[in-house]
Amino acid sequence: MATTESAFQAAAGGKRLTKRLSPYLYLLPALLVMVVITFYPMGFQAYMSLTDYGIKNLRFDAPLPDFLALKNYIRIATTDLGLSNFDFWKMLGFNLWWTFSNVIVHVSMGIVIAVALNTEGLWFKRIYRAIFIVPIIIPQIIIANVFRNMFDPDYGAINQGLTLLGQLLRISPELFQIRWIDQVDFPISWLPLTLSYFALLITNVWLGWPFMTIVATGALQSIPRELYEAAEIDGASGPQQFWRVTLPLLRPAMVPAAVYGIVVTFNLFTLIYFLSGGGPIRRTEILLTAAFRLINEQRLYGLAAAFSVYIFLILLGLTLLTNYITRATESYDV
Amino acid sequence: MKKQLWIGLSMMLLAALVLGACGTPATEAPAPVEPQPAATEAPAATEAPAMEPVELTIWHGYHTGEAEEQTVNQILEAYKVAHPEVTVNVLAVPFDQLFNKWETEVAAGGGPDMFTAPNDNLGNEIRGGLVAAIDELVAGKLDGFTQLGIDGVSYEGKMYAVPGIAKAVGLFYNKSTIASPPTTTDELMALVKEGKKVIFRPYGYHLFGIFTGAFGGTLLDETGKCVADQGGFADAFAYLAELQAAGAMFEPDEGKANTMFMQGEADMILTGPWMLGTFKEALGDNLGAVPLPTGPGGTATPLTGIDGWYINPNSTKQQAAVDLALYMFGPEGAKVYSDVAGSPMARTDVTASDPLVAEFAAIASAGFPRPQSVEFGAWWGAFDDASKKLLENQGTPAELVAAACASMNTANNK
Numbered sequence: 001m002a003t004t005e006s007a008f009q010a011a012a013g014g015k016r017l018t019k020r021l022s023p024y025l026y027l028l029p030a031l032l033v034m035v036v037i038t039f040y041p042m043g044f045q046a047y048m049s050l051t052d053y054g055i056k057n058l059r060f061d062a063p064l065p066d067f068l069a070l071k072n073y074i075r076i077a078t079t080d081l082g083l084s085n086f087d088f089w090k091m092l093g094f095n096l097w098w099t100f101s102n103v104i105v106h107v108s109m110g111i112v113i114a115v116a117l118n119t120e121g122l123w124f125k126r127i128y129r130a131i132f133i134v135p136i137i138i139p140q141i142i143i144a145n146v147f148r149n150m151f152d153p154d155y156g157a158i159n160q161g162l163t164l165l166g167q168l169l170r171i172s173p174e175l176f177q178i179r180w181i182d183q184v185d186f187p188i189s190w191l192p193l194t195l196s197y198f199a200l201l202i203t204n205v206w207l208g209w210p211f212m213t214i215v216a217t218g219a220l221q222s223i224p225r226e227l228y229e230a231a232e233i234d235g236a237s238g239p240q241q242f243w244r245v246t247l248p249l250l251r252p253a254m255v256p257a258a259v260y261g262i263v264v265t266f267n268l269f270t271l272i273y274f275l276s277g278g279g280p281i282r283r284t285e286i287l288l289t290a291a292f293r294l295i296n297e298q299r300l301y302g303l304a305a306a307f308s309v310y311i312f313l314i315l316l317g318l319t320l321l322t323n324y325i326t327r328a329t330e331s332y333d334v
Numbered sequence: 335m336k337k338q339l340w341i342g343l344s345m346m347l348l349a350a351l352v353l354g355a356c357g358t359p360a361t362e363a364p365a366p367v368e369p370q371p372a373a374t375e376a377p378a379a380t381e382a383p384a385m386e387p388v389e390l391t392i393w394h395g396y397h398t399g400e401a402e403e404q405t406v407n408q409i410l411e412a413y414k415v416a417h418p419e420v421t422v423n424v425l426a427v428p429f430d431q432l433f434n435k436w437e438t439e440v441a442a443g444g445g446p447d448m449f450t451a452p453n454d455n456l457g458n459e460i461r462g463g464l465v466a467a468i469d470e471l472v473a474g475k476l477d478g479f480t481q482l483g484i485d486g487v488s489y490e491g492k493m494y495a496v497p498g499i500a501k502a503v504g505l506f507y508n509k510s511t512i513a514s515p516p517t518t519t520d521e522l523m524a525l526v527k528e529g530k531k532v533i534f535r536p537y538g539y540h541l542f543g544i545f546t547g548a549f550g551g552t553l554l555d556e557t558g559k560c561v562a563d564q565g566g567f568a569d570a571f572a573y574l575a576e577l578q579a580a581g582a583m584f585e586p587d588e589g590k591a592n593t594m595f596m597q598g599e600a601d602m603i604l605t606g607p608w609m610l611g612t613f614k615e616a617l618g619d620n621l622g623a624v625p626l627p628t629g630p631g632g633t634a635t636p637l638t639g640i641d642g643w644y645i646n647p648n649s650t651k652q653q654a655a656v657d658l659a660l661y662m663f664g665p666e667g668a669k670v671y672s673d674v675a676g677s678p679m680a681r682t683d684v685t686a687s688d689p690l691v692a693e694f695a696a697i698a699s700a701g702f703p704r705p706q707s708v709e710f711g712a713w714w715g716a717f718d719d720a721s722k723k724l725l726e727n728q729g730t731p732a733e734l735v736a737a738a739c740a741s742m743n744t745a746n747n748k
Contacts, residue, residue, distance in 0.1 A: 054463035058441040082712060082745025084719040084738060105391050152590065182586060184726040228717065280726065298436075298711060299458050 046266045047106040049073070049305035052120040057301075065302065072306035081303065087289070092258070092314070095266060098197070102204050107254060108207065110212020115246060117213075118220045129217060132210035144274035148204040151180035151275075184280045193284045196276040204271060214255060219253035220246070255326045262322065263315055287311050343504075364414035388654045389421040392643075393436070393449035401611055401675040406450075408674065409667045413658060414499055420654065433459075438646075440464045445646045447655040450662075452639045453486055453502065457706030459644070460489050466647040467492040471656040476627060478665055479572075481493065482699055486640030489671070489706045495642030499671065500665035500680040500698035502636040503540055506595065506613055507602040509620045515602070519548060519573060519629040521584025525602075526580045532602040532741070533591045536584040538717035540604055543626045543636030545570045545673050546702060550631025558709035559748040560739040562717075563732075566631060571724050571731030574631070584725045607694035610676045614690070625697045638701030712745040 012024075028143040040280045049072055051057075051065035074080075079087050117128055135143070154177075170280060182201040188267045189194050223246065271289045276287035291307035294300045383691070397404040410422050410572030425446065427435055433455045439445035440587055441464060459465045468490055476484065507515045507583040512530065516522035526532055534540065536708065547550045551566025578584060583600065585591040595603040596616035604626070613621050626634035643659035645652050668679040672686045679686075679694035704710075718740035723729055740746075 055437070055458045055464070058437060058462050059464065060441060060443050063443075082741055082743070084716045084741040152587075159624065182726075183730055184723070199373075244472070279722075281722055281728075294717075299462075 036288075037048065045305045045308060047307050048302050050198075051302050053302035053305065055299040055301075059086075067089075068302070072303050073310070076303065076306055076310065081294075083293075086169035091183060091282070091285055091287060091290060094284070096201075097193075098268075098284075098286060099262055099266045102201065102265045103258055104210060105201070105205050106212045106260050106261055109209040111216045111247075111250060111254065113209065114220055115242065118217065124161065132213055135207045135210050140270040141274055144271050147199070147206075148275050151199045153177055153179045153182075156180070157223035181276055182280055184283070192253045194280060196280060196284050200276055201274060201285060203275060204265070207271070208261065208265070212254070212261070215251060216250055216255050216258040219250045223249045251326075255322075259322050260317060261325075266315060266318070268309070272325065287314075337718075338535060343404055360410070360505075364611040367368055368535050372565065387419045387421070388651055389423065390655055390658060391423045391425065392445040392600060392655075392658070393425050393427050393446045393660075395427055395432040395451055395584045398426060402548055402671075402677070405671050405675040405677075406608070406662070409649050409662055409670050412666070415432045416661075417681045420658070420659065423586055435460065437464050440626060440646055440648060443613040443648055445648060447649040448643050448645050450498070450641060450643045451493070452641050453704060453706070454639065456487065456490060456494060456642075456644075456651070457708065457711070460492075460494055460706065461708070463647060466495045466604045466645040466649070466652060468496070468645055468652070469493050471498065471645075472660065475660055476485055476567045478518045478681050478683040480662075480680045480682055480699065482703060483640050484700075485703045486638065486680070487642045492605060493645045496641075496659035496663050497642045497680050498668065499641035499677040500638055500695065500701075501606050501608065501641065501678065502632035502638040502694070502698040502701035503543065503606045504623050504625055504694060505602055505604055506609070507622045507624065508595070508598065508600075508617060509622045512622070515622060515624045516627050517624065518718060519544075522627045523577060523710070526577060528583050529581070530602065531583065532577075533583045533585050533600045534577075534603070535588065535591060536586055536718075536721045538714055538721065539637060541570075541574070541717075541721060543701065544574070544629065546631075547633050547635030548626065548629030548631055549573065550629075554705070554709055555712065557748070558707055558746060560709075560712075560742040560746075562678060563736045567735045568731040569630070569696040570733060573721075574721075575724055575731065577666055578725055584721075586722075607676065607698075608689070610688075610694070621690065623697075625693075625700065634696065635700070635702040638698045639704050709746045709748070711744070712742040716741045716745075 038153075044130070050066075050067060050069060052068055053065040056062060057065045069162050076088050117125060149155075151159075157179055158180065159176050161177070164174055166173060178195065181196045183195045185194075185200075186192055188249070207319060226247075228246050229243055231245055234246065266286070267288045268286070269292065272284060272286055274283045278289045280316045282290075286296060288311060291304045291311070294304040294307065339682065384705060392401070395407065396405055406424065407510075410424065416418065416423065427453075432449065432451055436445060436449055436451075437459065441462070456615055458463070458647065472493065480500070483500060484493065485496045486500070487493060505515065505563035512525070514533060516525055545562070545567050546553065549566045549570035551562055552564070553560060553562050553567075555561045564581060574582075574584075583591075583594075585594070588605075591600075592605070594600045594611060596613060610623075626636055628634060643655075643662060645655050645659070649655055663671075663679070663681070665681065665683050668681045668684040671677040672679050672691055673688075674685055675689060676691050678691055678698050680698070716738040720734040724731065724734050729733070
């Protein structure tokens with residue numbers, strides 16, 4: 001009897017153990033893949049950033065690099081790399097300005113256009129919404145090259161279009177020989193931003209607002225119509241309804257999208273590298289393009305790894321800060 | 335049943351991924367080369383076939399269908415006739431990925447037996463142990479190679495490639511608008527002031543010969559310290575600024591610069607022999623080429639790069655690879671390179687049929703072998719930026735040269 005009972009208990013215990021372990025077993029394959037392709041490279045990169053890892057250490061049988069502790073981090077922070085026109089803090093400042101100026105425009109435009117297209121009775125609504133996807137599906141390298149050609153001072157569509165407009169207003173065509181990408185001087189003397197920044201901004205606005213519009217359009221569909229009816233009964237005007245009903249209820253969808261936009265725009269390598277090349281003279285360089293140059297041009301893997309750790313820490317800080325300020329991960333009860 | 339099928343399929347996919355990841359490295363052979371129609375007569379077989387079968391994998395960075403690719407295939411066809419025991423697998427790698435792909439795969443213990451490329455990155459690869467020294471393998475087999483070619487693939491007394499094509503920039507001109515091409519910097523200035531259009535590229539690579547030979551500047555001293563601020567460079571900078579003010583164009587976009595020359599919007603352009611075929615198609619017999627103009631410091635000394643065949647240190651067939659490379663850039667192979675691809679060869683025993691190819695071979699032989707030192711690596715960014723700033727009026731010539739030199743010395747701890 002006792003034997004039967006203990007066997008029963010053992011079987012029950014075994015079942016419980018299996019039940020407790022089974023989620024981990026399901027997770028194991030994904031975890032193994034993550035360890036190999038994500039956590040190991042991240043760990044190795046952190047290690048590289050503390051060494052003078054270079055091309056001499058690349059071979060599988062090469063000697064280990066020299067340990068430098070935080071020297072790479074200090075060299076970057078003190079702008080002691082011997083790269084002409086390189087200033088880490090200026091670059092970081094530009095990178096942050098680039099990120100926020102873009103995301104603010106993307107989100108604002110995305111919401112305004114989504115609300116406009118959500119108007120009842122608007123014709124061809126579905127076609128407009130389908131067109132939004134175009135900038136998202138075209139590879140960024142193609143967009144960068146097309147826009148680079150469009151910004152060409154002699155043959156580009158932008159200057160030619162401006163010249164045509166100028167002719168209508170009797171403005172000299174010479175005024176529209178704008179060197180969008182190469183002009184080093186600031187077009188607005190008190191604002192330290194080159195024309196290439198504005199060329200990048202225009203391109204990235206074209207690229208970025210459709211995503212925000214799609215997110216906002218989705219969120220708009222989930223706002224109950226009764227809320228607007230109640231607001232109307234209470235005498236709220238159209239703008240009041242927008243500020244008091246639409247915008248607060250869009251927030252749960254738009255804030256995570258904006259955080260995602262911040263991370264993507266902060267690291268928008270393809271567009272910057274292929275449109276302005278970080279130029280003129282590094283004035284539109286972001287941290288990621290600088291890190292890429294350290295590897296591609298100088299094979300300074302250790303320094304580039306330290307750069308990447310800086311980028312990670314900055315983005316982590318930005319995300320936590322945005323999360324804290326906007327309470328993006330809190331739930332919203334309507 | 336359906337669930338089991340899905341589980342089964344998932345397991346198979348996982349197994350395939352794992353097995354794929356554990357597969358053989360890059361030495362896995364791509365498809366052998368298809369026979370290509372011969373553009374000119376293939377070089378004759380010169381050596382008796384050996385008995386042992388050998389399979390080699392080689393990489394190049396040429397575009398499909400372009401003359402260089404046809405050249406490689408044509409020479410390989412002839413080699414296979416002479417050496418039926420050798421199977422050659424050829425893989426075309428996009429040029430912008432060629433060095434990284436080679437370095438990554440060789441570093442991991444794999445890679446092809448050899449690849450061909452300019453010596454742009456040779457110094458780094460030597461320091462990384464990513465190319466093999468081949469002195470013993472080529473001993474006694476270097477007759478006909480120019481010293482410039484051998485120097486271009488050598489570093490600290492060792493040779494790291496079989497040298498072949500010698501490339502340096504020169505001045506292309508349109509004979510229909512330029513009756514007499516400039517031979518001196520003063521003549522060039524006079525032509526530009528007359529209204530002739532010349533396009534320069536604002537980069538250290540293109541302007542090196544003017545900074546150094548033509549205006550007598552020296553970039554590095556024997557310790558690797560930048561001494562460009564001690565004379566020559568600032569004068570060259572001042573000359574270029576004056577040339578720009580007179581109407582010369584400094585175009586950073588290569589495609590646009592070339593198009594302007596081909597469409598007759600420019601009379602002269604400073605670029606290299608890789609544009610010969612394209613320019614000839616556009617301008618035909620009106621195309622001419624001369625060396626960079628001589629300046630107050632003497633003859634211009636453009637950087638001469640050498641394309642070579644580099645041998646993989648992991649390869650177990652290094653001698654066979656070197657023998658193939660020596661054939662590719664040997665007298666018969668080099669003749670095909672010269673005639674079919676229009677490549678100026680680093681050989682004394684190959685005469686180019688095309689006078690423009692011969693002109694560029696002469697330009698390259700008078701050039702300055704591209705240094706492979708660590709210190710020279712800092713030249714590009716520093717002087718590209720200085721040139722750019724000069725042309726944008728962001729400083730005086732002396733200031734810009736001094737800043738660029740200081741930047742190089744900081745990077746090199748000098």
